[in-house]
Amino acid sequence: MATALRRLGRRMAVPFFRVREFSASTSVLQNEQSGKSMNLYTAINHALHIALETDPRAYVFGEDVGFGGVFRCTTGLADRFGKSRVFNTPLCEQGIVGFGIGLAAMGNRAIAEIQFADYIFPAFDQIVNEAAKFRYRSGNQFNCGGLTVRAPYGAVGHGGHYHSQSPEAFFCHVPGIKVVIPRSPKQAKGLLLSCIRDPNPIVFFEPKWLYRLAVEEVPEDDYMLPLSEAEVIREGSDITLVGWGAQLSVMEQACVDADKDGISCELIDLKTLIPWDKETVEASVKKTGRLLISHEAPVTGGFGAEISASIVERCFLRLEAPVARVCGLDTPFPLVFEPFYMPTKNKILDAIKATVNY
Known part of the structure; x- marks a missing residue:
């Protein structure tokens, strides 16, 4: 019962927004150098489209990602790439990350979404005891470097203590994973593509406050921004x-x-x-x-x-x-x-x- 109430509270905590669907005719793969005005969630959506289009080994999965997710970051992905590559998971964060570790260990690009960073803690053991140590415990004979865990984090204006936390410091203590946080749409797209293609497991926190508030010109082509460079x-x-x-x-x-x-x-x-x-x-x-x-x-x-x-x-x-x-x-x-x-x-x-x- 407690779990059911937590899930219901999670669904009701953030209102759904009416947003424009991603159009396949507006391809992000046209290699255009000109920019387009985007907010942060649209930039994330573009990055995921590019990741799936350019790498057949890439998969996106998590709670409700099939219809676009609470924040609509995965809108249009299932329609374009199919439900075998973009799919909903059970309401189990430990299972989501555990599945992602196995998928990445087989040489795939696993892009796991945790619906709110506040609910990443059930997956804490999988991230810090499995993903972070996978390469080290085998002497680099096997790894799960293709794992990227996305999670909206931080204040949202009305989230309270279960939908507003910033848990980045917990993961910064763990050798073997990277932690990345963008500040704007342009940064979000370029950094997310770098994370997905990086040979290390990464936790990518997205500032939910900025999903619709932050707007700037974002290149429509495929680009990456360097990690670990302030x-x-x-x-x-x-x-x-x-x-x-x-x-x-x-x-x-x-x-x-x-x-x-x-x-x-x-x-x-x-x-x-x-x-x-x-x-x-x-x-x-x-x-x-x-x-x-x-x-x-x-x-x-x-x-x-x-x-x-x-x-x-x-x-x-x-x-x-x-x-x-x-x-x-x-x-x-x-x-x-x-x-x-x-x-x-x-x-x-x-x-x-x-x-x-x-």
């Missing part, structure tokens, strides 16, 4: 800000407001959390002398703590102030009190000023 998306001289996913847009707003007070902020999108690009962050902090990290997950044990420790080790004599962290609170994710929980623009702006004036 991007400096805003140059500055007074303080370095590091983040990932939906938090980047909040941090950028804080940087704009900081400019008005004469504070020059350098903003870095980490993109890949494991293995992360320490060199880019280190070079920036050595230039600015200050570092602020922001993420939605709780502050204690969050991945920001790992970044802070690493940069203190590497840049101790160049730091002008303690490393600042603006993160979620050490509580379950709230519903009506979500604005108090979230690392907002004003919280980040206050931390910027306090760090620069230290």
Whole structure:
């Protein structure tokens, strides 16, 4: 009964949206260099179409992916590629990932969807004890490198404590898997294709808050973006800000407001959390002398703590102030009190000023 209620709650937590179906006549495989305005979920959909079209070994599976999924990221896939390659699974996350490990071990590209990142925990054992160790336990005689686990993560504005969590730090502790989080539609498409084609198992977290809010020009052709390379998306001289996913847009707003007070902020999108690009962050902090990290997950044990420790080790004599962290609170994710929980623009702006004036 408890399981049935959890499933029902999951189905009702996020409203369904009326969206335009993917048209086969608008092929993403025409190798056009021109961009097209897309939101983030459409960019994910394009990437999945390309992955299935270019590799007959690729399969997409998960709860409700056959009709498009809760967020419609898999819309049109089953109609175009057939139900033998795009199919629904039982409501069992451990089974979804376990099946994906076996499929990948046979040389296929297994693209598994966990409907919400909050429900990835039943599959935790499969990911950290099986997928992450598969290659190591055989001395590279066999592996499941073709596994990509997609999961919408983070705040959505009304999700409460079962549909808003950011569990990335749990998986960053595990050698053998990669963790990737995009910030925008263009990044999402290129990074997802890189993940699917990477020879390592990867957990790909998609910021659900941005599925329909983030819109930009996205190339319609097949392209990949490099993993484990951070991007400096805003140059500055007074303080370095590091983040990932939906938090980047909040941090950028804080940087704009900081400019008005004469504070020059350098903003870095980490993109890949494991293995992360320490060199880019280190070079920036050595230039600015200050570092602020922001993420939605709780502050204690969050991945920001790992970044802070690493940069203190590497840049101790160049730091002008303690490393600042603006993160979620050490509580379950709230519903009506979500604005108090979230690392907002004003919280980040206050931390910027306090760090620069230290």
